[in-house]
Amino acid sequence: QVHLQESGPGLVKPSETLSLTCTISGGSISNYYWSWIRQPPGKGLEWIGYIYYSGSTNYNPSLKSRVTISVDTSKNQFSLKLTSVTAADTAVYYCARESGGGSYEEWGQGTLVTVSS
Amino acid sequence: EIVLTQSPGTLSLSPGERATLSCRASQSVGSSYLAWYQQKPGQAPRLLIYGASSRATGIPDRFSGSGSGTDFTLTISRLEPEDFAVYYCQQYGSSPYTFGQGAKLEIK
Secondary structure: OOEEEEEOOOEEOOOOOEEEEEEEEOOOOOOOEEEEEEEOOOOOOEEEEEEEOOOOEEEOOOOOOOEEEEEEOOOOEEEEEEOOOOHHHOEEEEEEEEEOOOEEEEEOOOEEEEEOO | OOOEEEEOOEEEEOOOOOEEEEEEEOOOOHHHOEEEEEEOOOOOOEEEEEOOOEEOOOOOOOEEEEEEOOEEEEEEOOOOHHHOOEEEEEEOOOOOOEEOOOEEEEEO
16 A cells, blocks of 8 residues: 655745655555645645656646656655745645546645745 | 636535535546545545546445536435535646635535
8 A cells, every 4th residue: 555745844934945755655656647736724726746757747837937846766755846935835735646647546644834934 | 727617615415315516627628537536624635536437446336427528527326424525626638737626515
């Protein structure tokens, strides 16, 4: 049973960079697409982007100028960097594994990141 | 991008009743790449349906999905107490992937 776990700072200052890592256990990072999805408190879900294990990426145009998703196959991890954050970036950030072509059957538990000085 | 609009925003029903949730897309969803998720407070979403009508692993058969093109439906045939939650549709037929705004299923 694959398990995904997000990690990273829970508090980030405005204008700084949000950095999160998703560690995969119980399975290999190979041959899958891996995504980041976020959910502001009390609101709906927003797809941030995905990375294939080989390194190819696809980002949401609304965030593309500020987002980088990278992969480290040796550590079975992938990461998110979001630059120049504002309060609007406060959200629970989930990592997830694509299945069935773009739906998500495996999710991390989510981590709340608050942007505040 | 494809905008997904879910209706109703809130549905109040009793256990044992039938629930019907709608998801309408602003343009056709390619290859019926439409999924449904259930989310309970403090939890990650749980995949229920993918490909518009295929149940995910371990999902009870009281959950069913239908539709194509721009109109999709999630039906819960007979509500159990644990089914009261928020439901989201998601399209993955074109980038960027998008989600509906969510529909809350509450106990009447």
